[in-house]
Amino acid sequence: MMPTEAQRILKDLMENAVSRGQVGSHTLLYGQPHLVRDTLFAAVAQVEGVVLRNPSILTLERVGDLAAVLTHLQSRNFLFIDHFHLLSTPSIELLPELMHFSLPIKVGHGSEMKEVYLRLPQFTVIAATSKPHLLPHNLKKCFAQQIGIEDSPPDSSSSVLS
Numbered sequence: 001m002m003p004t005e006a007q008r009i010l011k012d013l014m015e016n017a018v019s020r021g022q023v024g025s026h027t028l029l030y031g032q033p034h035l036v037r038d039t040l041f042a043a044v045a046q047v048e049g050v051v052l053r054n055p056s057i058l059t060l061e062r063v064g065d066l067a068a069v070l071t072h073l074q075s076r077n078f079l080f081i082d083h084f085h086l087l088s089t090p091s092i093e094l095l096p097e098l099m100h101f102s103l104p105i106k107v108g109h110g111s112e113m114k115e116v117y118l119r120l121p122q123f124t125v126i127a128a129t130s131k132p133h134l135l136p137h138n139l140k141k142c143f144a145q146q147i148g149i150e151d152s153p154p155d156s157s158s159s160v161l162s
Helices: 003-020 035-043 063-071 087-097
Strands: 027-031 078-081 102-107 114-120 124-129 145-149
Touching: 003 027, 003 035, 003 124, 003 145, 027 035, 035 124, 035 145, 063 087, 063 102, 087 102
Parallel strands: 027 124, 027 145, 078 124
Antiparallel strands: 102 114
């Protein structure tokens, strides 16, 4: 998909979410890193009222780091995670539950341990990767939309010199 078409889809997603006061569809973007980021930020710039949180992947080293970011989100925020394929394995395993707005927390030890769930505000995940083949299949299924962004093909008239 060309960047302009992907930008239009993202813009529509955000406008619909903002105008209806609802959460948008979780979206996975893949392609060359600069194209994905530029496309997303161009779409965000066109939609008034979008709150986009963009933590550095380097700050999401542990599950607790991701949990801290999520507990600071407000309802209907957009969470953009760039270089999504670099997310730690424990965080990736947790994401399907998080995308349903629930954060599991283990309390206690041994036979007394149990899991309680912290309710999260409703938010939209927009993840970007240049390596979608590295993502587990069950994680890809969590994204309602998957958009591949490609560079425009080179001008064919300039590619052949006689």
